[in-house]
Amino acid sequence: MEFHEFPTVYSVLKQNGLTDESPDRFYAGALALLRAKASRFSSHALAVEHNRTVCEWDWMRGGSPYFKVYPAMIPLLSGVGIEVPVDYLRLPFQAFAVRLPAEGNPLVIDDQYCVRSILACDEQQAETEERRVYLWIDVGEREMGDSPVLTYCQLE
Numbered sequence: 001m002e003f004h005e006f007p008t009v010y011s012v013l014k015q016n017g018l019t020d021e022s023p024d025r026f027y028a029g030a031l032a033l034l035r036a037k038a039s040r041f042s043s044h045a046l047a048v049e050h051n052r053t054v055c056e057w058d059w060m061r062g063g064s065p066y067f068k069v070y071p072a073m074i075p076l077l078s079g080v081g082i083e084v085p086v087d088y089l090r091l092p093f094q095a096f097a098v099r100l101p102a103e104g105n106p107l108v109i110d111d112q113y114c115v116r117s118i119l120a121c122d123e124q125q126a127e128t129e130e131r132r133v134y135l136w137i138d139v140g141e142r143e144m145g146d147s148p149v150l151t152y153c154q155l156e
Contacts, residue, residue, distance in 0.1 A: 003068050003099040004116035007138055007148040008056045016145050027057035048152060055121035055134055059095035066097040071104035078107065086133055086155045095121040113139040132156055 005011075010026050013019040019026055034050045059065075069077065082089075098118040100107065107115040119136040133155040141149040 002102040006097040006117040006119045023060045065093045066099050068099050071101050074106050091122045116140050
């Protein structure tokens, strides 16, 4: 059975031949560029892109751990409601991916899209010292160069 992989900025650029750097060098450079932009411009878009970059780099530095979820388990897991503060939620890794099946996936959004993979990240906010869990969700929507359009959620 085939499962979708989570598409990182680095993997998309590497696949398109736009970078030959190591992941560490790539993400360190990307974060430095984002910090330089943030010092001149304050925007929500820069903060979100910074978060995505940190999440992807944490995931890669942690060995890119992932969990495959088989089609029969998806309805059972998606039907579970958990209403607990994020402080009580403990993730198995700092960052990990959830890979969903390429076929038989019931998490269909419409005829064209379905939830393919999710990157979950556990982060501490430096400014406020609040802990948050971030989810980056790939539903298969793509832009130029096969660049993914991801949905972003945060659990406060």
